[in-house]
Amino acid sequence: MSAGPVIFVEDDDELRRATLQALELAEFDVRAFARADEAVTAVTRDFAGIVVTDIRMPYMDGLELLTAVRAIDPDIPVILITGHGDIAMAVGAMRDGAADFLTKPFAADHLAAAVRRSLAHRALVMDNRHLRALADAPDPGEPLIGESPPMLRLRQVIRQLADADIDVLVEGETGTGKELVATMLHRQGPRRARPLIAVNCGALPDGLAEIELFGHAADSVPHTRLSRTGQIAASSGGTLLLDEIDSMPLAMQARLLRVLEEREVQPIGADRPQPVDLRVVATSKVDLAEDVKAGRFRADLLYRLSTARVRVPALRERGDDVLALFAAFAGEAARQFGKADWRIDAATSGRLRRHDWPGNVRELRNAAIEAVLGVAEPSGAPRATSKSLSARVADYEAGEIRAALTASRGRVAPVLATLGLPRKTLYDKMTRLGISPRDFR
Template structure:
């Protein structure tokens, strides 16, 4: 909080000096001004702090200052301060966009608490703007979003390998973006205009998997007299993605090895093999070298696939990328779901940074979509409506007056400047007991 600052505007020199001292003792960095003109002149672009201003000032009053500040930056928090009991003015200020409204004399801890809330809100606004600027400024041209050293190296490696036309093994946990990396290798390379054929190896059965991958001639398999083009031939000239290659059966591994070594395939039942021109990109969820060493995967096939290797880091190792990724997914969700602008809240930010993300980027994307979907159902504290804010203000003013008068209703009425009947109505409405303040005063 001390890294952010407070612009304090108060024409009363004694009160200005005392308030600045109190705020600095609370750990806040404060710049004080005797008038709104000087404060506006000193207001920097994208100011990361909060403005606290008296309302009744010569030339430009606090309400006019609020209007000018909101014209410059509608998300900049402004806390206004005025005399006791000016409820209509408080309602007007809150309606016009004031973050909070305090009455004199105010307790320093009340002002510090209001400033802390405002600074927290401002930090979120600034971070939202930074993330959106990063996404719009071309720092994330690649769909593999991230500013961490690992992601910068990964994008550079993909760009270099894309033009090399070599087979590539892409390793990483589930949800890290292995298929996206494979697609980039294809799109950035000379085969971009040719087919990109993805095969999910987890779906290749022991019986039908070979036909899916290598195809078959007419009348060569049960239940059909037609021939079938397999994924290998379909990808000729382009790229064949073998997703989760570590799930292939030993028999299909053996047949695949021959295809990769000879660059030819013989469909089931065919009399001869046919040449294919393809690039193979394989993905593995685990350590394929360890699987080969343990005998769970063919060692010769591993060495043929792993001419070059890429490793995608898990999201738990990419702490500095999480908010940028989340902001990108929030924007995707807004467009896909036709929702209005979604400002990332503190609870969302905390979850993104604190969660372990075992499902990696895929889980983060799902969370972003869930947040945008839930936004309409959970307005939250930041979207508190005007009647609720006025009720909160009135409660605070009445409590301050009762505390100052030790629970004496007659004195409280004088301080508040309202009829006794009105005060009793509001005491009942807000559940405030004057006797509690009499006991405090004894």
């Protein structure tokens, strides 16, 4: 079925039945009416579809219906059906906001094509409204955005484990937000008033990892006489976040295991260990059980870390959360870069739904920033490092035309004045560049 419903209005019973059948065979969701005054009662501002109507009808004609629909929502496309004698009238209606018109008799495939174009435009309008509503009304108290079942379960698990004050292993693909989950476990738990010390195990400097984690006593390492507190001891009383623990070398894993078992740490050169009161939250982007089989990770350390395990879902598993996240990121970028008039275009809307987001939330954030700045590639393909002069000129022209159409809300006359172009030249350029004024209304 199509993305939105189609309201079809025709007072001729035979033509109404035939057109209804043709639209249903094309897999549109159609509601047919014999009278325009009855059809208009089915239209609201939240109506996600379009209207197709004959012009000449008793009681209320198609032009009056067009006016009524535009009063409810000027962004609802209305397609007019007219006889040859009313073509001038239909062209005038196009200037007044009609989306398209067809003359009788018309081919079913021509009607279906016009309906698909108008439904795509309406879907884009509704997407923009939905995204703007989400961007303008974020919940500052909930850093994990999304209402999909996996995210509802994740938030519930976080609440339960935060109060339990036990070690937790957080697993998930790169870019899913594992560090945010770890931070929430700390902030919602009894240690929230104490420090959260984060250690990126994949970025520990060679030769200094032991010092970084365990610290050292005075006069125990070359070139310094002072003692140093390691990250483990610094997190005592709070939470130690071991990010990307799958990257930790085996030798360091053995020393960490002792810390977790004994809850004490011995700095380099110290005479005796010192007790530590800590909660450990570790993150991993791979299945550590597979690393254990491959000999890259200690089985006993995995058992010690995984008192409880939390899996952060990939973005492709979260359904319409993609739209909510995109709205939040785009709204943030729009405020940062002064782009209050940003709009989602058809290419970006399609990509949001089709793309499987292998980079997860991190990739989506980057895509939102690029969309707001107007530098995104619609296909999601990598941007070219160099372009020909003609391509760069075309990009510049497209940017200027889009900016003018945005400022005029899709009205062509102000664009002609702003850019100083003849009407035919402007339309030729828009056709060549794939730009439609309708997308900016």
